[in-house]
Amino acid sequence: MPRTYNEQKPTSGSRTLTDQAYLQLRSDIIHGELQPEEKLRIEHLREEYGVGASPLREALSRLTADGFVTAEGQRGFRVAPMSEADLADITRMRILLEKQALSQSIEHGDDAWESQIVATFYQLEKVEQSEERDQAEWEVRNHDFHEALIAACTSKWLRRFYGILYDQHKRYRNIALSTEIPRDLHQEHEALRNAALARDKQRACDAIEQHIMRTAEITLKVLREEEADRENEVDKVAAS
Amino acid sequence: MPRTYNEQKPTSGSRTLTDQAYLQLRSDIIHGELQPEEKLRIEHLREEYGVGASPLREALSRLTADGFVTAEGQRGFRVAPMSEADLADITRMRILLEKQALSQSIEHGDDAWESQIVATFYQLEKVEQSEERDQAEWEVRNHDFHEALIAACTSKWLRRFYGILYDQHKRYRNIALSTEIPRDLHQEHEALRNAALARDKQRACDAIEQHIMRTAEITLKVLREEEADRENEVDKVAAS
DNA sequence: TTTACAAAAAATATCGATAAAATTCTTGCA
DNA sequence: TGCAAGAATTTTATCGATATTTTTTGTAAA
Numbered sequence: 095m096p097r098t099y100n101e102q103k104p105t106s107g108s109r110t111l112t113d114q115a116y117l118q119l120r121s122d123i124i125h126g127e128l129q130p131e132e133k134l135r136i137e138h139l140r141e142e143y144g145v146g147a148s149p150l151r152e153a154l155s156r157l158t159a160d161g162f163v164t165a166e167g168q169r170g171f172r173v174a175p176m177s178e179a180d181l182a183d184i185t186r187m188r189i190l191l192e193k194q195a196l197s198q199s200i201e202h203g204d205d206a207w208e209s210q211i212v213a214t215f216y217q218l219e220k221v222e223q224s225e226e227r228d229q230a231e232w233e234v235r236n237h238d239f240h241e242a243l244i245a246a247c248t249s250k251w252l253r254r255f256y257g258i259l260y261d262q263h264k265r266y267r268n269i270a271l272s273t274e275i276p277r278d279l280h281q282e283h284e285a286l287r288n289a290a291l292a293r294d295k296q297r298a299c300d301a302i303e304q305h306i307m308r309t310a311e312i313t314l315k316v317l318r319e320e321e322a323d324r325e326n327e328v329d330k331v332a333a334s
Numbered sequence: 335m336p337r338t339y340n341e342q343k344p345t346s347g348s349r350t351l352t353d354q355a356y357l358q359l360r361s362d363i364i365h366g367e368l369q370p371e372e373k374l375r376i377e378h379l380r381e382e383y384g385v386g387a388s389p390l391r392e393a394l395s396r397l398t399a400d401g402f403v404t405a406e407g408q409r410g411f412r413v414a415p416m417s418e419a420d421l422a423d424i425t426r427m428r429i430l431l432e433k434q435a436l437s438q439s440i441e442h443g444d445d446a447w448e449s450q451i452v453a454t455f456y457q458l459e460k461v462e463q464s465e466e467r468d469q470a471e472w473e474v475r476n477h478d479f480h481e482a483l484i485a486a487c488t489s490k491w492l493r494r495f496y497g498i499l500y501d502q503h504k505r506y507r508n509i510a511l512s513t514e515i516p517r518d519l520h521q522e523h524e525a526l527r528n529a530a531l532a533r534d535k536q537r538a539c540d541a542i543e544q545h546i547m548r549t550a551e552i553t554l555k556v557l558r559e560e561e562a563d564r565e566n567e568v569d570k571v572a573a574s
Numbered sequence: 575t576t577t578a579c580a581a582a583a584a585a586t587a588t589c590g591a592t593a594a595a596a597t598t599c600t601t602g603c604a
Numbered sequence: 605t606g607c608a609a610g611a612a613t614t615t616t617a618t619c620g621a622t623a624t625t626t627t628t629t630g631t632a633a634a
Contacts, residue, residue, distance in 0.1 A: 109407035110587065137615065146589050148388050151617085155392050159399025161494075167349040168595060170616060180490070187491045190434060250420070251427045254401075255495050350617065377585065386619050391587085408625060410586060 111145045116153035118143060123162045123173055124265045134163065134171040160258055162265070178314060181266050185310040188259045192306065193299045195244035195252050200295050203246035208291055214239040215287045222280045233264065239283065243290055243302075267309070270316035282308065351385045356393035358383055363402045363413055364505045374403065374411040400498055402505070418554060421506050425550040428499045432546065433539045435484035435492050440535050443486035448531060454479040455527045462520045473504065479523065483530055483542075507549070510556040522548065 119139075122128045134154065136147050143150065154171045157163040165171050199207070218235040221228065240260065247253060282305040289298035359379075362368045374394065376387050383390065394411045397403040405411050439447065458475040461468065480500065487493060522545040529538035 112587075113407060135615070136617090146587095147617085148391070148588060151388070152391055152395050152587095155395040156399065159396065161491075167353060168616065170596095183489050183491050187489060187495075190430070194430060249423050249427060251401075251423050251499065255427075259491065352617075375585065376587090386617095387587085388618060392617095408586065410626095 110149070112149040112152045115143050115145050115149050116156050119153055119157060120160070120162060123157070124261065124268055126265075126269045128173050130173050130176040132173045134173060136170070161262055176266065176269065178317065181263075181310060181314060181317070184259055184262050184266070185306060188256070188263060189303050189306050191252060191256045191259060192240075192244065192302050195247040195249070195256055196290070196298050196302055197295045198248055198252070199244045199246040200290060200293050200298060201246075202248055203290075203293075207242075207246040210242040210245060211239075211287055211290055214242040215283065218283060219280065222283075233268075237264075243286065263310070266313050266317070270313045270320070279305070279309070350389070352389040352392045355379075355383050355385050355389050356396050359393055359397060360400070360402060363397070364501065364508055366505075366509045368413050370413050370416045372413045374413060376410070401502055416506065416509065418557065421503075421550060421554060421557070424499055424502050424506070425546060428496070428503055429543050429546050431492060431496045431499060432480075432484065432542050435487040435489070435496055436530070436538050436542055437535045438488055438492070439484045439486040440530060440533050440538060441486075442488055443530075443533075447482075447486040450482040450485060451479075451527055451530055454482040455523065458523060459520065462523075473508075477504075483526065503550070506553050506557070510553045510560070519545070519549070 119128070119134075128134070136150055139150050140147065154163055154165065158165045158171070162174050163171050164174050214235070218232075218239045221232050221235050237260070244253070244256065282301065286298065286301045286305060289301050359368070359374075368374070376390055379390050380387065394403055394405065398405045398411070402414050403411050404414050454475070458472075458479045461472050461475050477500070484493070484496065522541065526538065526541045526545060529541050
C-alpha cells in the first residue's frame, strides 16, 4: 500500500514542509530553545521536527542566510553564536537602516500610512499600559508599530536588510528579557509617533536612534547579569 | 557493484556539490547566461550541472538569500528579475552602506590596510591603462580595490550586506556592459585612494558616492539602449 | 470560436537508503 | 603513562524513487 508521507497537518498554514521546518527552527532559535553554538544534527532534528533531511537542510540554508545558523561544509550546521560585540553591531546597523527607512517613509507616506501608525500605536499602548504585561503580545505589537512606521519606505533592499536586523535584535531581547516586562518605552514610542505624523524627519530620526539605543542598552545589561550569574555558578561548582 | 556517485572532480576546489552548484549558478546568473525571470527547473538543471535535486535546491535557497533567485512555494525557482527601479534601489543602498563602511575603515585602518589599498589600486590602474581592457580582469581588480578600502570596517553585518549589494550591482554591470570597456573611472579611483590614505572621511564619502552614482548611470544608460533595441526588434517582427 | 472541464504530462517537494567524511573509541607500543 | 595508528561509529552530503501539485493538452458543450 503506498503510504502518504505528507500528512497535511492543517494546524500549520505553511505550504511546504520546508517552510514549516524553517519557521519552527527559527522560532526555537529566537526564543532560546536552541542554544547559541549548539550543534544542529540533521539526524536528531529529523526526529524532533518530524521531517526528512532534504527539507531540513533547505530550512537550515535559509536560516544561515538570516544569520541565525552557521554552516561549515562537511561539518554541518550550528546555531549562530551570540556576543556583546554582535549586539553592538546589530544595534549600530539597525539605527543606520531604520533612520533611512523612516526618512523615506515620512517622505512618501500617504493617509493610509498615517492611519496605520495611529492604529498600531494604539494597540501597543494598550499592551504597555495593561496590568499583565504579556511579553509575547508586546513583541507582536511592537513589531507591528515599527513596521507601520517604515511601511511607506520604497526600497525593497532596505526593507529586507532591516527585517533581518530586527529579527536578530529580537533574539537578543528574547534571550535576555525572557520573562521580563517592557519598561517605560512608552514615551519613546509616543515621541516617535508624533514626529512621524508631524513629518519631522530630523526629530523622528533622533527619536528612533535613542529608542533603539535604549532598548539595546537594557538588553546588554541583562545579558551581562546573566553572564555574571553563569560565572558564579561555575565558581561555586569549582569550589565544591 | 556499489558505484561512486561523487566523482570528486579535482578541477573545482569546492568541497561539496552544493557549493559547486551554488557557485556555477551564481556565475551564470551574474553573467547573464541565465536570463532574468527564467524558470529554473530542477529536472533540467540536474542534467545541466550534473548534480542531484538536493544540492541544487540547497544552492537555489542560498541564491534566494542573495537575491539572485526568487522562490515560490510549490512553484519552484526562477532567476530574479531586473529593472531600472531595482538598479536605482541597489545604487542608493550601496552608497549608504559603502559610505558607512568606508568611514569606519578610515577610522580603524592600520598600516596593513593602507598598504593593501595602495597595492590593489596599483593593480587596478594597470588594467585600466592597458591596451586590451579585459572586462573580467577589471572586474576582479575593481572588486579587490573596493574590498581593500573597506577592509578595516569592523561591522560584520555591514560587510555582509555590502557584499550582497556589490554582487547585485555587478550583475547589472555585466548584463549591461558585457563587452564594453571601462571608461575614465580612473580619476575617481585615484581620488578615492587619496582621500582614504589622507584619512579624510568627508572627502572619501563624497568620492565614493559620486563614483557609485557614475557607474550606475552608465549602466542605466546602456540598459535603456538595450531595451530600446529589443523593442525595435519586436516592432520589426510585428510589422513583417 | 470560445469556455470549461477532465485527463495526461511535467515539475516540485519529499522520503529512505547509502557513500564519503568526520569523529570517537580501542588497542598496541615506546 | 602517554600517544599514535587504525577500527568502529556517527554524521553529513548525496542519490534515486515517488506522492502531491501545478501546468498543459485535448475535447466536448455553449
